[in-house]
Amino acid sequence: MSRQSSFVRDFVTQLETEPQTAAQWQNSDLPSYNFRDATNVGLVASESTPQSFHVGTGASIFTNVLIPAITSATHEVIFVTCFWAQSKTLSALHNALANLAAHRRQLIRSARANGRPDISPLKVRICLSSRSVFQKLFHPQSRNGYLYPPLSWAKQLGLPEPKLLEAGAIELRVKSLFFLPFSVMHPKFVIIDRQRAFVPSCNVSWESWLEGCMEFTGEAVTSLLSFYTLTWERSLDFRKPLTVQGSQREAFNTLEASLTLISSPAHQRVTLPAFAAPLPTLILPSSHHWNPKFRPFPWQKPSSPPRTPLNIALLELFDEARRTIYVQTPNLTCETVIAALLDAVQRGVEVTIVTNQNMMVLEQLVTAGTTTKWCIQSLVRRFHRLGAILTRHPDAGGLEAGRAGFGRLRIMGFHPLSKPRAGAEEEEPVHSHLKLTIVDEKLTVLGSGNMDRASWYTSQELGILIDDAGFAQHVKRGVEVVVDGRLDIVFDSGAAQ
Known part of the structure; x- marks a missing residue:
């Protein structure tokens, strides 16, 4: 690999020093890696040239x-x-x-x-x-x-x-x-x-x-x-x-x-820029896990998700975000993700979530014991409680005064542009199944992983991270054109203030 971005370089360093790496990735996980071996690191950190991006x-x-x-x-x-x-x-x-x-x-x-x-x-x-x-x-x-x-x-x-x-x-x-x-x-x-x-x-x-x-x-x-x-x-x-x-x-x-x-x-088809050189790229595996680590009782602290490359990278992205986080996910039922996004808002990051509130509800209940709709309601309540605490205690969280340092939280719900008709020649999407994360308008993650408990704890997943502002901006604009008119505002802290 001829060049690495700062995020890719820092991520590789973290992967190589993960304390659980050897035991976790050599036993029952599929696939298995040992990232203390430089050969295996080379299977994750790479380069690519994006050729096209389609939405439909x-x-x-x-x-x-x-x-x-x-x-x-x-x-x-x-x-x-x-x-x-x-x-x-x-x-x-x-x-x-x-x-x-x-x-x-x-x-x-x-x-x-x-x-x-x-x-x-x-x-x-x-x-x-x-x-x-x-x-x-x-x-x-x-x-x-x-x-x-x-x-x-x-x-x-x-x-x-x-x-x-x-x-x-x-x-x-x-x-x-x-x-x-x-x-x-x-x-x-x-x-x-x-x-x-x-x-x-x-x-x-x-x-x-x-x-x-x-x-x-x-x-x-x-x-x-x-x-x-x-x-x-x-x-x-x-x-x-x-x-x-x-x-x-x-x-x-x-x-x-x-x-x-x-x-x-x-x-x-989203028009991409002509890239002068290959872009820093991470192929991010997330192995399947047999044990879902359920903790069903309310007094039990939620278990941490497995430290897979995909999970590690996403948490690092959320933690290092300084300006914006855009997440489009079919479901949102992973507590670790919700907490990380709320922390980002508290740091002053603008967080936008595009999801569905009534998609695959039975699957969510079975694999997570909750639903996206309930998790969104909980996220909004926690946002308001945190705002109230910061208003009463201006120095909490390092903020200068009240909610002045709070970031904006926007949650959007996807809906079809028109009512689907049986036998219609054109297909109108009824839900959003796109998995897309863009951080600071530069780091883009696409792939199979949802922000739900199944993807973070049990299912095998795969993500691809591209570190390039031009790619991120073109993908974001292309998606925005398609979702225009297909989103409802579920919550917007900017509009409420």
């Missing part, structure tokens, strides 16, 4: 961004997601793979007829974690996971028949991992020919939610590939590059005209 619904991002990338691959597709369900997204993926197989079969026939070598086999790896309650209850509790037999691809997973894929020299493997009671493998990413990577927030599912997706190239692709290898395919040599022939890639790009496209009024 899951179906619009899959059909406009991810599926075209998959059909452009010539050697290898690694496709990791969490939830897998019958949906327009799955139908589009099925059709794209079937068309790709047919296209490849024609190329093979043409090559043989003209005495040319066959095209290279295309290895497609699909990794998932959750299909149904039944599947999770009876899933093998092994790091080897469950490998779906070819006969199950069409009937159970909605994928093309094995014979069709085989005729197009597509070597498919589908694997799932899940650990009771709540440990889903929650990351979502796509790696194309080990050269391009995509980190979306969406699953293969029917939900019409607001999502985001970043594409990047550079060293960080190898770092992401190492995360895949340590979790899903330990025999893979992630450091071995693939050579992609330009003429072969152009042949597959002709498939784009036949792909299904699903539109959304919320879909937008």
Whole structure:
């Protein structure tokens, strides 16, 4: 890595000196790291060049961004997601793979007829974690996971028949991992020919939610590939590059005209600046954990979340913020996050939270024992109590007078721009599923992690941090354009003062 920002450098130092690192990351966690080994540190601290950022619904991002990338691959597709369900997204993926197989079969026939070598086999790896309650209850509790037999691809997973894929020299493997009671493998990413990577927030599912997706190239692709290898395919040599022939890639790009496209009024490609050099980047894993560390009684102090790289980085960002924190998260049920954001407000930081109040309520109750709506109400009450204390005791917290040093707290609730209509050609997002944190308009974190208890304590997650003001500002402005008219003010301390 040729350069590191101050935040990346300080984060790496902290990671290397974490007292729990060796014991925590070498036992039951998946994946396992030992960050006292410089080789493992290199799998986290890297560089990347962002190529694109899209906002839209899951179906619009899959059909406009991810599926075209998959059909452009010539050697290898690694496709990791969490939830897998019958949906327009799955139908589009099925059709794209079937068309790709047919296209490849024609190329093979043409090559043989003209005495040319066959095209290279295309290895497609699909990794998932959750299909149904039944599947999770009876899933093998092994790091080897469950490998779906070819006969199950069409009937159970909605994928093309094995014979069709085989005729197009597509070597498919589908694997799932899940650990009771709540440990889903929650990351979502796509790696194309080990050269391009995509980190979306969406699953293969029917939900019409607001999502985001970043594409990047550079060293960080190898770092992401190492995360895949340590979790899903330990025999893979992630450091071995693939050579992609330009003429072969152009042949597959002709498939784009036949792909299904699903539109959304919320879909937008955000224009990014031309970066003069690769940007400091952290690939931030957060391993799954078996023990949710519930402390159900009110007199019990909440347990601290595991010290994973993603959790450490987010807490450091909140602690070091000096001007602004922007958090967009589907759910907000992690007490550690709420306390950190409240501390930032007390230091004078402007904190903006965009979330939903009635999304996945049952899941929140099961995994956290509370809901986002209740946590928001508690956050507002604590904000008012803290303000009252500072008003009575001006020197508390180091403030000069009353609430003069208080930062602004804004909480926004997402809602659809218009009432969704059954059978409508365009998908209107009904909830926000985007996971985005921007601190001081410079440090950006995207990925799979929510600000809820499940993401911070049990689920495997993955974040990517980009340290660049230009990238942060373009992403923030792009998201603001899309959410304009789709937000309600739940609380705004600035308006109340």
